[in-house]
Amino acid sequence: MFPASRVLARLFCRYGVLGDCPSRGDLATIGMLQLHPTVSSISPASGPPATAVTITGAGFNEATAVEFGSTAATSFTIDSDTQIQATAPAGNGTVNITVTAPAGTSATFSGNQFMT
Numbered sequence: 001m002f003p004a005s006r007v008l009a010r011l012f013c014r015y016g017v018l019g020d021c022p023s024r025g026d027l028a029t030i031g032m033l034q035l036h037p038t039v040s041s042i043s044p045a046s047g048p049p050a051t052a053v054t055i056t057g058a059g060f061n062e063a064t065a066v067e068f069g070s071t072a073a074t075s076f077t078i079d080s081d082t083q084i085q086a087t088a089p090a091g092n093g094t095v096n097i098t099v100t101a102p103a104g105t106s107a108t109f110s111g112n113q114f115m116t
Contacts, residue, residue, distance in 0.1 A: 035058065035059045035103060036059060036101065036103045036104030036105065036106065037057060037058070037059040037060055037063060037099040037100070037101045037103070037104070037105070037106040038057045038058045038059055038106055038107070039055055039056070039057040039097060039098070039099055039106045039107075039111075039112040040056050040057045040058070040111065041055075041056045041057070041111055041112070042054065042055050042056070042097055042111070042112055042113075042114060043056075045113065045114060045115065046114065046115040046116070047088060047114075047116065048088075048116060049074075049088055049089060049090040049091070049116060050074065050087055050088065051087070051088040051116075052085060052086075052087060052088075053085070053086050053087070053088055053097070053114060054083065054084075054085055055083065055084040055085075055086055055097060055099065055112075056082060056083055057082060057099070057106065058081065058082055059081065059099075059101060059103065059106075060078055060080070060081050060082065060083065060084050060099060060101070061078065061080075061081045061101075062101045062102055062103075063076070063078055063084060063099050063100065063101050064100055064101060064102070065099070065100040066084060066086045066097065066098070066099055066100075067097070067098050067100070068086075068088055068089055068091060068095045068096075068097055068114055068116075069091060069095030069096060070095075071089045071090075071091055071095075072089065073086040073087055073088070073089060074086075074087040074088070074089050075087045084099065088114060088116065090116075091116045092116060093115065093116065094113050094114070094115040095113065095114055095115075095116075096108035096109075096112055096113055096114075097112045097113070097114050098112070
C-alpha cells in the first residue's frame with residue numbers, strides 16, 4: 001500500500017499534471033508533493049484521561065504531533081499512513097483531535113471530536 005501522496009503523484013504523472021515525470025513510476029524526484037493529514041474518524045469518541053484513541057484518516061506517516069484541543073496527546077504511535085494510536089491527555093469537555101505533519105495540520109469537524 002502506498003501513502004496517499006505517492007498515489008496522487010502517480011496519478012498526476014499519468015495525466016500530465018506534473019509535467020515531466022520520472023520514468024517507470026520512480027517518484028524520487030517528486031518529494032515535494034505532500035498531502036496534509038486528514039482525520040476521518042476517531043474511536044472511541046469519549047473517555048477519561050489516558051484513554052487509548054484510534055485515529056483513522058490519511059497522511060499520517062510523518063506526523064509530528066497529535067493534539068486534543070490545544071493539549072498534546074500524552075503519547076502517540078503511528079501504526080500506518082492511515083492510523084494513529086493516541087493517549088488522551090487530562091482535560092474537560094469536548095475538543096477536536098488534530099494531527100500535524102510537515103505538510104500541515106488536519107482540519108477539524110464534528111467527526112474528530114473527543115469528550116472527556
